[in-house]
Amino acid sequence: MSDSWTIVVDILPELAVAAGQTGLMLAISLSAALLFGGPLGVLLFLSDAGQPLARRWLFVLLNTVVNTGRSFPFVILMVALVPFTRLVAGTTIGPVAAAVPLSVAAIPYFARLVEQSLREVPRGVVEAAQAMGATVSQIVFKVLLVEARAGLVLGFTVLAISLLSYSAVAGVVGGGGIGDLAIRYGYYRFQTEIMLVTVALLIALVQVIQFTGNRLARLLDHR
Protein backbone atom coordinates (compact mmCIF):
# COMPACT_ATOMS: atom_id res chain seq x y z
CA MET A 1 0.00 0.00 0.00
CA SER A 2 2.66 2.50 1.01
CA ASP A 3 4.76 1.32 -1.94
CA SER A 4 1.88 2.02 -4.29
CA TRP A 5 1.44 5.42 -2.69
CA THR A 6 5.10 6.29 -3.26
CA ILE A 7 4.91 5.24 -6.88
CA VAL A 8 1.90 7.47 -7.45
CA VAL A 9 3.42 10.46 -5.64
CA ASP A 10 6.70 10.09 -7.51
CA ILE A 11 4.96 10.12 -10.85
CA LEU A 12 2.92 13.28 -10.17
CA PRO A 13 5.44 15.78 -11.67
CA GLU A 14 5.66 13.70 -14.81
CA LEU A 15 1.89 13.36 -14.88
CA ALA A 16 1.56 17.15 -14.75
CA VAL A 17 3.89 17.47 -17.75
CA ALA A 18 1.93 14.77 -19.59
CA ALA A 19 -1.38 16.51 -18.85
CA GLY A 20 0.08 19.73 -20.24
CA GLN A 21 1.14 17.92 -23.42
CA THR A 22 -2.33 16.42 -23.81
CA GLY A 23 -3.80 19.89 -23.29
CA LEU A 24 -1.51 21.32 -25.97
CA MET A 25 -2.43 18.60 -28.47
CA LEU A 26 -6.14 19.21 -27.83
CA ALA A 27 -5.82 22.99 -27.99
CA ILE A 28 -4.06 22.90 -31.36
CA SER A 29 -6.28 20.28 -32.98
CA LEU A 30 -9.54 21.76 -31.64
CA SER A 31 -8.51 25.18 -32.95
CA ALA A 32 -7.78 23.67 -36.34
CA ALA A 33 -11.19 21.98 -36.26
CA LEU A 34 -12.94 25.28 -35.53
CA LEU A 35 -10.90 27.25 -38.06
CA PHE A 36 -11.07 24.82 -40.99
CA GLY A 37 -13.63 22.13 -40.12
CA GLY A 38 -16.32 24.68 -39.20
CA PRO A 39 -16.32 26.51 -42.55
CA LEU A 40 -15.97 23.18 -44.38
CA GLY A 41 -19.07 21.87 -42.60
CA VAL A 42 -21.03 25.05 -43.37
CA LEU A 43 -20.06 24.84 -47.05
CA LEU A 44 -20.92 21.15 -47.13
CA PHE A 45 -24.40 21.95 -45.80
CA LEU A 46 -24.97 24.96 -48.07
CA SER A 47 -23.96 23.09 -51.22
CA ASP A 48 -26.38 20.20 -50.74
CA ALA A 49 -29.53 19.94 -52.87
CA GLY A 50 -32.25 22.39 -51.83
CA GLN A 51 -29.87 24.59 -49.80
CA PRO A 52 -28.95 28.21 -50.57
CA LEU A 53 -25.72 27.37 -52.47
CA ALA A 54 -26.88 24.05 -53.96
CA ARG A 55 -24.17 22.86 -56.36
CA ARG A 56 -24.01 19.15 -56.98
CA TRP A 57 -20.32 19.02 -57.97
CA LEU A 58 -19.25 21.00 -54.89
CA PHE A 59 -21.30 18.85 -52.54
CA VAL A 60 -19.97 15.62 -54.05
CA LEU A 61 -16.40 16.96 -53.83
CA LEU A 62 -16.64 18.13 -50.21
CA ASN A 63 -18.58 15.06 -49.15
CA THR A 64 -15.91 12.81 -50.63
CA VAL A 65 -13.11 14.79 -48.96
CA VAL A 66 -14.84 14.57 -45.58
CA ASN A 67 -15.60 10.86 -45.92
CA THR A 68 -12.07 10.06 -47.05
CA GLY A 69 -10.58 12.01 -44.13
CA ARG A 70 -12.80 10.13 -41.74
CA SER A 71 -12.03 6.72 -43.25
CA PHE A 72 -8.50 6.42 -41.91
CA PRO A 73 -8.04 4.65 -38.59
CA PHE A 74 -6.14 7.25 -36.56
CA VAL A 75 -3.01 5.10 -36.19
CA ILE A 76 -2.76 4.70 -39.96
CA LEU A 77 -3.43 8.40 -40.56
CA MET A 78 -0.63 9.30 -38.17
CA VAL A 79 1.89 7.05 -39.91
CA ALA A 80 0.76 8.06 -43.38
CA LEU A 81 1.15 11.73 -42.51
CA VAL A 82 4.73 11.48 -41.18
CA PRO A 83 6.30 13.34 -44.16
CA PHE A 84 3.61 16.03 -43.98
CA THR A 85 4.07 16.35 -40.21
CA ARG A 86 7.82 16.80 -40.65
CA LEU A 87 7.16 19.48 -43.24
CA VAL A 88 4.69 21.40 -41.05
CA ALA A 89 6.13 20.92 -37.55
CA GLY A 90 9.80 20.33 -38.42
CA THR A 91 9.80 17.10 -36.38
CA THR A 92 7.66 14.03 -35.85
CA ILE A 93 8.19 13.84 -32.10
CA GLY A 94 6.43 15.76 -29.34
CA PRO A 95 2.96 17.15 -28.77
CA VAL A 96 3.15 19.84 -31.48
CA ALA A 97 4.07 17.23 -34.12
CA ALA A 98 1.32 14.91 -32.83
CA ALA A 99 -1.14 17.79 -33.18
CA VAL A 100 -0.68 17.70 -36.97
CA PRO A 101 -2.35 14.31 -37.62
CA LEU A 102 -4.81 15.08 -34.80
CA SER A 103 -5.83 18.24 -36.65
CA VAL A 104 -6.11 16.38 -39.94
CA ALA A 105 -8.44 13.90 -38.23
CA ALA A 106 -10.38 16.62 -36.39
CA ILE A 107 -11.17 18.83 -39.40
CA PRO A 108 -13.41 16.42 -41.40
CA TYR A 109 -14.88 15.03 -38.17
CA PHE A 110 -16.01 18.47 -37.03
CA ALA A 111 -17.16 19.37 -40.55
CA ARG A 112 -19.56 16.42 -40.46
CA LEU A 113 -20.81 17.35 -36.98
CA VAL A 114 -21.40 20.96 -38.09
CA GLU A 115 -23.27 19.82 -41.19
CA GLN A 116 -25.52 17.58 -39.07
CA SER A 117 -26.27 20.37 -36.59
CA LEU A 118 -27.22 22.77 -39.39
CA ARG A 119 -29.59 20.18 -40.82
CA GLU A 120 -31.52 20.36 -37.52
CA VAL A 121 -32.47 23.99 -38.17
CA PRO A 122 -36.06 24.01 -39.48
CA ARG A 123 -36.19 24.78 -43.19
CA GLY A 124 -38.93 27.31 -42.65
CA VAL A 125 -36.65 29.51 -40.55
CA VAL A 126 -34.16 29.74 -43.42
CA GLU A 127 -37.03 30.45 -45.81
CA ALA A 128 -38.26 33.23 -43.55
CA ALA A 129 -34.81 34.83 -43.75
CA GLN A 130 -34.79 34.44 -47.52
CA ALA A 131 -38.22 36.04 -47.71
CA MET A 132 -36.77 39.00 -45.73
CA GLY A 133 -34.09 39.45 -48.37
CA ALA A 134 -31.16 37.85 -46.52
CA THR A 135 -27.90 37.14 -48.35
CA VAL A 136 -26.29 33.72 -48.02
CA SER A 137 -23.71 34.96 -45.51
CA GLN A 138 -26.47 36.61 -43.46
CA ILE A 139 -28.37 33.33 -43.46
CA VAL A 140 -25.26 31.58 -42.13
CA PHE A 141 -24.26 34.07 -39.45
CA LYS A 142 -27.61 35.49 -38.36
CA VAL A 143 -29.81 32.42 -38.69
CA LEU A 144 -28.11 29.02 -39.09
CA LEU A 145 -25.27 29.41 -36.57
CA VAL A 146 -27.59 31.12 -34.08
CA GLU A 147 -30.33 28.51 -34.28
CA ALA A 148 -27.93 25.54 -34.33
CA ARG A 149 -25.58 26.78 -31.61
CA ALA A 150 -26.61 24.29 -28.91
CA GLY A 151 -26.07 21.39 -31.31
CA LEU A 152 -22.75 22.88 -32.41
CA VAL A 153 -21.53 23.05 -28.81
CA LEU A 154 -22.56 19.43 -28.21
CA GLY A 155 -20.83 18.37 -31.43
CA PHE A 156 -17.68 20.17 -30.37
CA THR A 157 -17.87 18.33 -27.04
CA VAL A 158 -18.05 14.98 -28.81
CA LEU A 159 -15.05 16.01 -30.91
CA ALA A 160 -13.01 17.07 -27.86
CA ILE A 161 -13.57 13.71 -26.17
CA SER A 162 -12.70 11.77 -29.33
CA LEU A 163 -9.51 13.79 -29.71
CA LEU A 164 -8.58 13.12 -26.09
CA SER A 165 -8.75 9.44 -26.95
CA TYR A 166 -6.83 9.91 -30.25
CA SER A 167 -4.16 11.88 -28.41
CA ALA A 168 -3.41 8.82 -26.29
CA VAL A 169 -2.67 6.92 -29.50
CA ALA A 170 -0.49 9.79 -30.69
CA GLY A 171 1.45 9.44 -27.45
CA VAL A 172 2.58 5.94 -28.32
CA VAL A 173 4.61 7.14 -31.28
CA GLY A 174 6.34 9.95 -29.44
CA GLY A 175 3.63 12.50 -29.00
CA GLY A 176 3.79 12.52 -25.22
CA GLY A 177 0.73 13.16 -23.09
CA ILE A 178 -1.30 11.13 -20.65
CA GLY A 179 -1.70 8.11 -22.94
CA ASP A 180 2.06 7.94 -23.47
CA LEU A 181 2.60 7.91 -19.72
CA ALA A 182 0.09 5.10 -19.27
CA ILE A 183 1.82 2.98 -21.89
CA ARG A 184 5.39 3.60 -20.68
CA TYR A 185 4.83 2.99 -16.98
CA GLY A 186 1.56 1.12 -16.74
CA TYR A 187 2.12 -1.26 -19.61
CA TYR A 188 5.85 -1.64 -20.35
CA ARG A 189 6.90 -1.52 -16.68
CA PHE A 190 3.87 -3.31 -15.21
CA GLN A 191 3.17 -0.43 -12.80
CA THR A 192 -0.56 -0.96 -12.46
CA GLU A 193 -0.91 1.98 -10.04
CA ILE A 194 0.19 4.41 -12.71
CA MET A 195 -2.13 2.85 -15.25
CA LEU A 196 -5.00 3.30 -12.78
CA VAL A 197 -4.09 6.91 -12.04
CA THR A 198 -3.90 7.85 -15.72
CA VAL A 199 -7.19 6.10 -16.50
CA ALA A 200 -8.82 7.85 -13.53
CA LEU A 201 -7.51 11.17 -14.81
CA LEU A 202 -8.88 10.49 -18.31
CA ILE A 203 -12.27 9.51 -16.87
CA ALA A 204 -12.34 12.73 -14.86
CA LEU A 205 -11.37 14.79 -17.93
CA VAL A 206 -14.11 13.25 -20.05
CA GLN A 207 -16.67 13.95 -17.30
CA VAL A 208 -15.57 17.57 -17.04
CA ILE A 209 -15.62 18.12 -20.81
CA GLN A 210 -19.08 16.55 -21.22
CA PHE A 211 -20.50 18.38 -18.21
CA THR A 212 -19.20 21.72 -19.45
CA GLY A 213 -20.55 21.05 -22.96
CA ASN A 214 -23.98 20.11 -21.66
CA ARG A 215 -24.17 23.15 -19.40
CA LEU A 216 -23.12 25.55 -22.15
CA ALA A 217 -25.54 24.00 -24.64
CA ARG A 218 -28.42 24.34 -22.20
CA LEU A 219 -27.55 27.99 -21.54
CA LEU A 220 -27.50 28.75 -25.25
CA ASP A 221 -30.68 26.86 -26.15
CA HIS A 222 -34.01 28.65 -25.95
CA ARG A 223 -36.12 26.16 -27.88
Add this chain to the structure above:
Amino acid sequence: MIRLEQVAKHYVLPPGSAAGGGLFHAVKPTSLTIAAGERFGLIGFSGAGKSTLLRLINLLERPSSGSVWLDNQALSADDPAALRAARRQLGMVFQHFNLLNNRTVAGNVALPLELAGVDQATVEARVTEVLAWVGLADKAQQYPARLSGGQKLRVAIARALAPRPKVLLCDEPTSALDPLTAGEVVDVLRRVNAELGVTLVLVSHSIPLVRALCTRAAVMDGGEVIEELRFDAGEVEPRTEIARRLLAASGVAHV
Protein backbone atom coordinates in the same frame (compact mmCIF):
# COMPACT_ATOMS: atom_id res chain seq x y z
CA MET B 1 -49.13 46.46 -57.67
CA ILE B 2 -48.66 42.67 -58.04
CA ARG B 3 -49.08 41.14 -61.47
CA LEU B 4 -48.62 37.48 -62.33
CA GLU B 5 -48.33 36.74 -66.04
CA GLN B 6 -48.84 33.12 -67.03
CA VAL B 7 -46.87 32.01 -63.97
CA ALA B 8 -46.50 28.25 -63.65
CA LYS B 9 -44.63 25.88 -61.39
CA HIS B 10 -43.95 22.25 -62.11
CA TYR B 11 -41.70 19.69 -60.48
CA VAL B 12 -39.85 16.94 -62.29
CA LEU B 13 -40.84 13.63 -60.72
CA PRO B 14 -38.07 11.04 -60.43
CA PRO B 15 -38.59 8.11 -62.86
CA GLY B 16 -38.71 5.64 -59.97
CA SER B 17 -41.43 7.50 -58.04
CA ALA B 18 -45.00 6.29 -57.52
CA ALA B 19 -46.22 8.48 -60.38
CA GLY B 20 -43.56 6.95 -62.62
CA GLY B 21 -41.74 10.17 -63.54
CA GLY B 22 -42.96 13.02 -65.70
CA LEU B 23 -43.98 16.46 -64.46
CA PHE B 24 -46.14 17.46 -61.54
CA HIS B 25 -47.95 20.72 -62.24
CA ALA B 26 -48.31 22.45 -58.87
CA VAL B 27 -49.48 25.66 -60.51
CA LYS B 28 -50.64 25.77 -64.12
CA PRO B 29 -50.12 29.00 -66.10
CA THR B 30 -51.95 31.63 -64.07
CA SER B 31 -52.43 35.35 -64.50
CA LEU B 32 -53.59 37.59 -61.68
CA THR B 33 -53.51 41.26 -60.78
CA ILE B 34 -53.72 42.48 -57.21
CA ALA B 35 -54.19 46.22 -56.73
CA ALA B 36 -52.40 48.35 -54.14
CA GLY B 37 -54.29 48.38 -50.85
CA GLU B 38 -56.42 45.39 -51.80
CA ARG B 39 -57.25 42.45 -49.51
CA PHE B 40 -56.98 39.41 -51.74
CA GLY B 41 -57.62 35.77 -50.84
CA LEU B 42 -56.45 32.51 -52.35
CA ILE B 43 -58.75 29.67 -51.34
CA GLY B 44 -59.07 26.01 -52.16
CA PHE B 45 -58.79 22.56 -50.69
CA SER B 46 -55.44 21.05 -49.65
CA GLY B 47 -53.13 20.50 -52.59
CA ALA B 48 -54.92 23.01 -54.82
CA GLY B 49 -51.69 24.96 -55.33
CA LYS B 50 -52.64 28.08 -53.38
CA SER B 51 -49.56 28.12 -51.11
CA THR B 52 -47.30 27.50 -54.10
CA LEU B 53 -48.91 30.40 -55.95
CA LEU B 54 -48.37 32.65 -52.91
CA ARG B 55 -44.72 31.58 -52.70
CA LEU B 56 -44.30 32.35 -56.39
CA ILE B 57 -45.08 36.00 -55.65
CA ASN B 58 -41.85 36.52 -53.64
CA LEU B 59 -39.99 33.86 -55.62
CA LEU B 60 -39.57 31.48 -52.66
CA GLU B 61 -40.64 29.17 -55.47
CA ARG B 62 -38.89 29.88 -58.74
CA PRO B 63 -41.45 30.04 -61.56
CA SER B 64 -41.00 27.31 -64.17
CA SER B 65 -42.41 29.80 -66.68
CA GLY B 66 -44.13 33.17 -66.71
CA SER B 67 -43.22 36.34 -64.86
CA VAL B 68 -43.96 38.10 -61.59
CA TRP B 69 -44.22 41.89 -61.51
CA LEU B 70 -44.10 44.17 -58.49
CA ASP B 71 -44.85 47.83 -59.25
CA ASN B 72 -43.95 47.31 -62.92
CA GLN B 73 -40.63 45.70 -62.09
CA ALA B 74 -40.14 42.07 -63.07
CA LEU B 75 -38.75 39.90 -60.27
CA SER B 76 -35.96 37.58 -61.25
CA ALA B 77 -33.70 35.21 -59.37
CA ASP B 78 -30.97 36.14 -61.87
CA ASP B 79 -30.54 39.49 -60.15
CA PRO B 80 -30.11 38.59 -56.45
CA ALA B 81 -29.62 42.17 -55.25
CA ALA B 82 -32.80 43.39 -56.95
CA LEU B 83 -34.70 40.35 -55.68
CA ARG B 84 -33.54 41.01 -52.10
CA ALA B 85 -34.68 44.66 -52.42
CA ALA B 86 -38.05 43.54 -53.81
CA ARG B 87 -38.50 41.00 -51.02
CA ARG B 88 -38.18 43.78 -48.45
CA GLN B 89 -41.39 45.21 -49.98
CA LEU B 90 -43.09 41.82 -49.56
CA GLY B 91 -43.49 40.86 -45.92
CA MET B 92 -44.41 37.23 -45.30
CA VAL B 93 -46.19 35.45 -42.47
CA PHE B 94 -45.84 31.67 -42.44
CA GLN B 95 -48.23 28.96 -41.31
CA HIS B 96 -45.83 27.79 -38.59
CA PHE B 97 -44.57 31.34 -37.96
CA ASN B 98 -40.90 30.30 -38.46
CA LEU B 99 -39.58 32.46 -35.61
CA LEU B 100 -35.96 32.09 -34.50
CA ASN B 101 -36.04 30.24 -31.19
CA ASN B 102 -32.70 31.58 -30.03
CA ARG B 103 -33.64 35.22 -30.56
CA THR B 104 -35.97 37.13 -28.27
CA VAL B 105 -39.23 38.57 -29.55
CA ALA B 106 -37.46 41.90 -30.06
CA GLY B 107 -34.56 40.10 -31.74
CA ASN B 108 -36.92 38.41 -34.17
CA VAL B 109 -38.62 41.67 -35.08
CA ALA B 110 -35.22 43.35 -35.45
CA LEU B 111 -33.90 40.68 -37.82
CA PRO B 112 -35.23 42.01 -41.17
CA LEU B 113 -33.98 45.48 -40.26
CA GLU B 114 -30.53 44.14 -39.33
CA LEU B 115 -30.43 42.25 -42.61
CA ALA B 116 -31.20 45.48 -44.45
CA GLY B 117 -28.29 47.21 -42.66
CA VAL B 118 -30.41 49.65 -40.65
CA ASP B 119 -28.47 51.32 -37.81
CA GLN B 120 -28.91 50.06 -34.25
CA ALA B 121 -30.77 53.07 -32.83
CA THR B 122 -33.30 53.09 -35.65
CA VAL B 123 -33.77 49.32 -35.30
CA GLU B 124 -34.52 49.62 -31.58
CA ALA B 125 -36.99 52.46 -32.08
CA ARG B 126 -38.79 50.63 -34.87
CA VAL B 127 -38.94 47.34 -32.93
CA THR B 128 -40.49 49.10 -29.92
CA GLU B 129 -42.99 50.87 -32.17
CA VAL B 130 -44.10 47.81 -34.12
CA LEU B 131 -44.31 45.55 -31.03
CA ALA B 132 -46.53 48.12 -29.33
CA TRP B 133 -48.65 48.23 -32.47
CA VAL B 134 -49.39 44.47 -32.30
CA GLY B 135 -49.88 44.68 -28.52
CA LEU B 136 -46.77 42.78 -27.45
CA ALA B 137 -44.65 45.57 -25.95
CA ASP B 138 -44.38 43.64 -22.66
CA LYS B 139 -43.07 40.49 -24.38
CA ALA B 140 -40.04 42.09 -26.07
CA GLN B 141 -37.45 40.22 -24.00
CA GLN B 142 -39.23 36.83 -23.99
CA TYR B 143 -38.16 33.92 -26.15
CA PRO B 144 -40.73 32.54 -28.64
CA ALA B 145 -40.95 29.16 -26.87
CA ARG B 146 -42.69 30.91 -23.96
CA LEU B 147 -45.42 32.48 -26.10
CA SER B 148 -48.91 31.24 -27.03
CA GLY B 149 -49.79 30.50 -30.66
CA GLY B 150 -51.63 33.80 -31.07
CA GLN B 151 -48.71 35.72 -29.60
CA LYS B 152 -46.25 33.94 -31.89
CA LEU B 153 -48.37 34.89 -34.88
CA ARG B 154 -48.42 38.52 -33.78
CA VAL B 155 -44.62 38.43 -33.46
CA ALA B 156 -44.47 37.01 -36.99
CA ILE B 157 -46.72 39.83 -38.21
CA ALA B 158 -44.63 42.43 -36.37
CA ARG B 159 -41.46 40.97 -37.88
CA ALA B 160 -42.93 41.10 -41.38
CA LEU B 161 -44.13 44.70 -40.85
CA ALA B 162 -40.89 46.03 -39.33
CA PRO B 163 -39.29 47.06 -42.65
CA ARG B 164 -42.54 48.81 -43.71
CA PRO B 165 -43.44 46.51 -46.61
CA LYS B 166 -46.10 47.40 -49.17
CA VAL B 167 -47.51 43.88 -49.20
CA LEU B 168 -48.10 41.23 -46.56
CA LEU B 169 -48.22 37.64 -47.83
CA CYS B 170 -49.97 35.37 -45.32
CA ASP B 171 -49.79 31.59 -45.71
CA GLU B 172 -52.55 29.89 -43.68
CA PRO B 173 -51.81 32.20 -40.74
CA THR B 174 -54.58 30.97 -38.44
CA SER B 175 -54.64 27.24 -39.19
CA ALA B 176 -52.62 26.46 -36.04
CA LEU B 177 -54.82 28.61 -33.80
CA ASP B 178 -58.10 28.16 -31.95
CA PRO B 179 -61.12 30.07 -33.36
CA LEU B 180 -61.08 32.78 -30.67
CA THR B 181 -57.40 33.56 -31.21
CA ALA B 182 -57.94 33.44 -34.95
CA GLY B 183 -60.59 36.13 -34.51
CA GLU B 184 -58.13 38.43 -32.75
CA VAL B 185 -55.67 37.93 -35.58
CA VAL B 186 -58.32 38.91 -38.11
CA ASP B 187 -58.57 42.25 -36.27
CA VAL B 188 -54.82 42.74 -36.41
CA LEU B 189 -54.66 41.93 -40.12
CA ARG B 190 -57.58 44.24 -40.85
CA ARG B 191 -55.71 47.06 -39.09
CA VAL B 192 -52.57 46.22 -41.09
CA ASN B 193 -54.59 46.99 -44.20
CA ALA B 194 -56.75 49.85 -42.92
CA GLU B 195 -54.22 51.79 -40.81
CA LEU B 196 -50.98 51.03 -42.64
CA GLY B 197 -52.36 50.71 -46.16
CA VAL B 198 -50.56 47.40 -46.65
CA THR B 199 -51.87 45.16 -49.41
CA LEU B 200 -52.92 41.75 -48.04
CA VAL B 201 -52.63 38.45 -49.88
CA LEU B 202 -54.09 35.67 -47.78
CA VAL B 203 -53.95 31.95 -48.41
CA SER B 204 -56.49 29.94 -46.43
CA HIS B 205 -58.89 27.07 -46.62
CA SER B 206 -61.03 28.83 -44.05
CA ILE B 207 -63.88 30.62 -45.86
CA PRO B 208 -65.01 32.54 -42.75
CA LEU B 209 -61.50 33.98 -42.40
CA VAL B 210 -61.31 34.97 -46.06
CA ARG B 211 -64.82 36.44 -45.97
CA ALA B 212 -63.97 38.42 -42.86
CA LEU B 213 -60.76 39.80 -44.33
CA CYS B 214 -60.85 39.84 -48.09
CA THR B 215 -62.75 41.81 -50.67
CA ARG B 216 -61.91 39.35 -53.43
CA ALA B 217 -60.64 35.79 -53.63
CA ALA B 218 -59.45 33.37 -56.28
CA VAL B 219 -60.70 29.79 -55.91
CA MET B 220 -58.02 27.27 -56.84
CA ASP B 221 -58.27 23.63 -57.79
CA GLY B 222 -55.72 21.35 -59.42
CA GLY B 223 -53.17 24.17 -59.76
CA GLU B 224 -55.59 26.51 -61.56
CA VAL B 225 -57.72 29.49 -60.64
CA ILE B 226 -61.20 28.24 -61.49
CA GLU B 227 -63.31 31.09 -60.17
CA GLU B 228 -63.11 34.51 -58.62
CA LEU B 229 -65.41 35.41 -55.73
CA ARG B 230 -66.23 38.92 -54.51
CA PHE B 231 -67.15 39.39 -50.88
CA ASP B 232 -67.88 43.12 -51.06
CA ALA B 233 -70.86 43.02 -53.44
CA GLY B 234 -73.72 41.43 -51.60
CA GLU B 235 -74.43 37.74 -51.89
CA VAL B 236 -71.72 35.34 -52.96
CA GLU B 237 -72.93 33.18 -55.81
CA PRO B 238 -70.40 30.49 -56.59
CA ARG B 239 -70.48 29.12 -60.12
CA THR B 240 -68.22 26.11 -59.70
CA GLU B 241 -68.81 22.94 -57.73
CA ILE B 242 -65.51 23.35 -55.86
CA ALA B 243 -66.43 26.86 -54.71
CA ARG B 244 -69.87 25.63 -53.61
CA ARG B 245 -68.26 22.80 -51.65
CA LEU B 246 -65.72 25.15 -50.07
CA LEU B 247 -68.50 27.47 -48.94
CA ALA B 248 -70.59 24.52 -47.74
CA ALA B 249 -67.66 22.99 -45.85
CA SER B 250 -67.47 26.14 -43.75
CA GLY B 251 -71.20 26.19 -43.15
CA VAL B 252 -71.98 29.46 -44.88
CA ALA B 253 -73.18 28.27 -48.28
CA HIS B 254 -76.46 30.14 -48.05
CA VAL B 255 -75.35 33.35 -46.38
